[in-house]
Amino acid sequence: xxxxxxxxxxxxxxxxxxxxxxxxxxxxxxxxxxxxxxxxxxxxxxxxxxxxxxxxxxxxxxxxxxxxxxxxxxxxxxxxxxxxxxxxxxxxxxxxxxxxxxxxxxxxxxxxxxxxxxxxxxxxxxxxxxxxxxxxxxxxxxxxxxxxxxxxxxxxxxxxxxxxxxxxxxxxxxxxxxxxxxxxxxxxxxxxxxxxxxxxxxxxxxxxxxxxxxxxxxxxxxxxxxxxxxxxxxxxxxxxxxxxxxxxxxxxxxxxxxxxxxxxxxxxxxxxxxxxxxxxxxxxxxxxxxxxxxxxxxxxxxxxxxxxxxxxxxxxxxxxxxxxxxxxxxxxxxxxxxxxxxxxxxxxxxxxxxxxxxxxxxxxxxxxxxxxxxxxxxxxxxxxxxxxxxxxxxxxxxxxxxxxxxxxxxxxxxxxxxxxxxxxxxxxxxxxxxxxxxxxxxxxxxxxxxxxxxxxxxxxxxxxxxxxxxxxxxxxxxxxxxxxxxxxxxxxxxxxxxxxxxxxxxxxxxxxxxxxxxxxxxxxxxxxxxxxxxxxxxxxxxxxxxxxxxxxxxxxxxxxxxxxxxxxxxxxxxxxxxxxxxxxxxxxxxxxxxxxxxxxxxxxxxxxxxxxxxxxxxxxxxxxxxxxxxxxxxxxxxxxxxxxxxxxxxxxxxxxxxxxxxxxxxxxxxxxxxxxxxxxxxxxxxxxxxxxxxxxxxxxxxxxxxxxxxxxxxxxxxxxxxxxxxx
Amino acid sequence: xxxxxxxxxxxxxxxxxxxxxxxxxxxxxxxxxxxxxxxxxxxxxxxxxxxx
Numbered sequence: 001x002x003x004x005x006x007x008x009x010x011x012x013x014x015x016x017x018x019x020x021x022x023x024x025x026x027x028x029x030x031x032x033x034x035x036x037x038x039x040x041x042x043x044x045x046x047x048x049x050x051x052x053x054x055x056x057x058x059x060x061x062x063x064x065x066x067x068x069x070x071x072x073x074x075x076x077x078x079x080x081x082x083x084x085x086x087x088x089x090x091x092x093x094x095x096x097x098x099x100x101x102x103x104x105x106x107x108x109x110x111x112x113x114x115x116x117x118x119x120x121x122x123x124x125x126x127x128x129x130x131x132x133x134x135x136x137x138x139x140x141x142x143x144x145x146x147x148x149x150x151x152x153x154x155x156x157x158x159x160x161x162x163x164x165x166x167x168x169x170x171x172x173x174x175x176x177x178x179x180x181x182x183x184x185x186x187x188x189x190x191x192x193x194x195x196x197x198x199x200x201x202x203x204x205x206x207x208x209x210x211x212x213x214x215x216x217x218x219x220x221x222x223x224x225x226x227x228x229x230x231x232x233x234x235x236x237x238x239x240x241x242x243x244x245x246x247x248x249x250x251x252x253x254x255x256x257x258x259x260x261x262x263x264x265x266x267x268x269x270x271x272x273x274x275x276x277x278x279x280x281x282x283x284x285x286x287x288x289x290x291x292x293x294x295x296x297x298x299x300x301x302x303x304x305x306x307x308x309x310x311x312x313x314x315x316x317x318x319x320x321x322x323x324x325x326x327x328x329x330x331x332x333x334x335x336x337x338x339x340x341x342x343x344x345x346x347x348x349x350x351x352x353x354x355x356x357x358x359x360x361x362x363x364x365x366x367x368x369x370x371x372x373x374x375x376x377x378x379x380x381x382x383x384x385x386x387x388x389x390x391x392x393x394x395x396x397x398x399x400x401x402x403x404x405x406x407x408x409x410x411x412x413x414x415x416x417x418x419x420x421x422x423x424x425x426x427x428x429x430x431x432x433x434x435x436x437x438x439x440x441x442x443x444x445x446x447x448x449x450x451x452x453x454x455x456x457x458x459x460x461x462x463x464x465x466x467x468x469x470x471x472x473x474x475x476x477x478x479x480x481x482x483x484x485x486x487x488x489x490x491x492x493x494x495x496x497x498x499x500x501x502x503x504x505x506x507x508x509x510x511x512x513x514x515x516x517x518x519x520x521x522x523x524x525x526x527x528x529x530x531x532x533x534x535x536x537x538x539x540x541x542x543x544x545x546x547x548x549x550x551x552x553x554x555x556x557x558x559x560x561x562x563x564x565x566x567x568x569x570x571x572x573x574x575x576x577x578x579x580x581x582x583x584x585x586x587x588x589x590x591x592x593x594x595x596x597x598x599x600x601x602x603x604x605x606x607x608x609x610x611x612x613x614x615x616x617x618x619x620x621x622x623x624x625x626x627x628x629x630x631x632x633x634x635x636x637x638x639x640x641x642x643x644x645x646x647x648x649x650x651x652x653x654x655x656x657x658x659x660x661x662x663x664x665x666x667x668x669x670x671x672x673x674x675x676x677x678x679x680x681x682x683x684x685x686x687x688x689x690x691x692x693x694x695x696x697x698x699x700x701x702x703x704x705x706x707x708x709x710x711x712x713x714x715x716x717x718x719x720x721x722x723x724x725x726x727x
Numbered sequence: 728x729x730x731x732x733x734x735x736x737x738x739x740x741x742x743x744x745x746x747x748x749x750x751x752x753x754x755x756x757x758x759x760x761x762x763x764x765x766x767x768x769x770x771x772x773x774x775x776x777x778x779x
Contacts, residue, residue, distance in 0.1 A: 044766035052772075067763030117753055125746040129739060145731075152735060 031061060034074040034082045035099040036089060037245060041070055046094065053092055054085070071099070099244040113233050119164035120222045126160030127215035131709070134212040138706045150202040153211040157195065165191060165218055167225060183362040183407065186369045187221060190398035197395040200388065208392065213399045213708045220716045221407040228411035231418050238427050239657060243648055250281040253325060270328045274319045276480050283314045284326035290509035291322040292481065296448045298628045299580045303537055304482070306509050306525070316628055316647060321481050322508020356432045357680050358410045365406065373397045376699045389701070396698040399708050401691055405715035409683035412723035417676035420726070425660035426669055433655035435680075436639040437673035439620040443568050444611060444633070446625035447579035447589055450643065451663070452555035456483055456537055458490045459554045467499070468549055472541050474498035475512045475523040483539050483553060484512070484523070511539070519544035536584060554588070560664030565593045567667025574619070578602050578610060580629050608632035624666065626650055641666060679726050683719045690715040
């Protein structure tokens, strides 16, 4: 672009001005930034095929595919919509989904991670050099040479520590200011004291300097921090991608004209058109149209509800049959969806009481180390009346006991375990979720959308006479209602051909009717066909004046649901089913899966209360749920899992997200979590054993910088190797 | 032992070059898509001229 701006020697000024003006116009216009998720790309051919196709479109400025994130970012002219780009990529034979750019921007530049990586690099560089110099001191450098090596080490160590130790200094300062002790306080004390005594020793041309130990300590601890950060960043970016997949758009009606806007721009009083299959973006009141709405994500009931003019609807409900126009009564944070957040906040306060293994280890460890170092300083001072010797020994004790292996013990294991679970389709969102999952002894499942897919399956079609099924198929095949679609699927699979009908019309909110051999036929709600309602999900077919025939439905099981329940029961866990659906539906599912305990018609508050009651009895509850009615229970449980199909609110409230459709990894995840916790405990034990061997040496004043370096490196390496043994 | 006057600065400079190179790779986003970059190098797309 800068090239075209240069004054051209051409005789035609306009020729030079035109491209310059274009360049100016192009840079002034806001360019459209589009992101697509491409879950199926896997090779270099995919990259070049998609990039070439996108770049061939002349409105696209640049397009780049990221194979690691399985995403394409497109920089295009402002009039290009994401839908066009998606269609373009789908045309190439790849699955593509639009991602909401607003949600993604936060993940784009991971500043904290980059910052930590820089500090790690500097610490690594410095510790390698200082260690080289130390090796020559240990192997016998003397007098002036040793002093010179010590001075060079000091010159490298001081600035390097000042730069790379910042995260520890900051954390320790925050803890001290709040009057607490955390893992960083002994770390900072050890580093500062080691550098101080080493400098003093160097000035007096002493034998022992701990620059290498201080540097190696910083390096190992930063490595632990970085691993920890990466695991969390990967989880966060995957969770954000799930959120970004739901682009919040709504169709606003303005003086009869339709306009697609972002949900955030809607205001109270706006008229919004919701098409069949669409989700209510805001709370509102129906002003036009009749339809049926599916409230299963909010209440857990599987039966669609009739919706007519004047009826109130809440955000998150799905419109099924006819187009509805609603007038917004509450938007954004005021919608019932968001008001649920209060309930979640109350429930969540209970969970924050959990102390992680690392924190409880630090609580035991930090005061112990300080007391030990203080005592050895006092002891040696009283024995020799020499501050220099006493200080040297206190520094040696602090360095030897420094939680180098402790700092690696937890992140190394959680990184390995979360990586393993991620490959099986589970996303660990919370840092202590694994430890909490390992303690679980009671599992509470939600029904609709969790154990079942939420999509009904016709159960009695094969018992009905064939002409009836042919009529039902003919009436159902044009409709987008889930019950009708289910009839169509099942009947087609059985090889049934639709009967010939005339005057087929869909009556939104009621059903479909048509004429068949001069008789009116109707397929739809019980009240509309003149039938008695049944306790299970059903639709009715009436031919002329004959008594209506019921077609019944059952919810289809989610793949892996039976295995997950069986696996958890085999592990000796108590499994409970809790649902907002009707008693017969819940009972039927509980019997089918062999779940002994169930609870039906539970309100959101009931679910949370039941979970709280179980917790009060001393149970560690794992809650698995997807709906808005589950969010409070999800947040209140000891640990919670939600499937990727869940509402955003439910995913936010839960610790673990299931990325696939399959539920079976849940049982295996409990086992992995238990073995991960066992590895963490083993790591703490290994670190303690090294301390038990080396601390008496340090207190006795027999510890040289060589022993300190050996103990530190060996314990860190053993701990990391032990973490890798995790299966 | 006079050789140390050369060897120590040389080792420090070489280490420093490595550090600077690493910092450069981080700053120029070379770790954003490790999988994609590993495969891109095998494709013939931009062998004749660099990607604009």
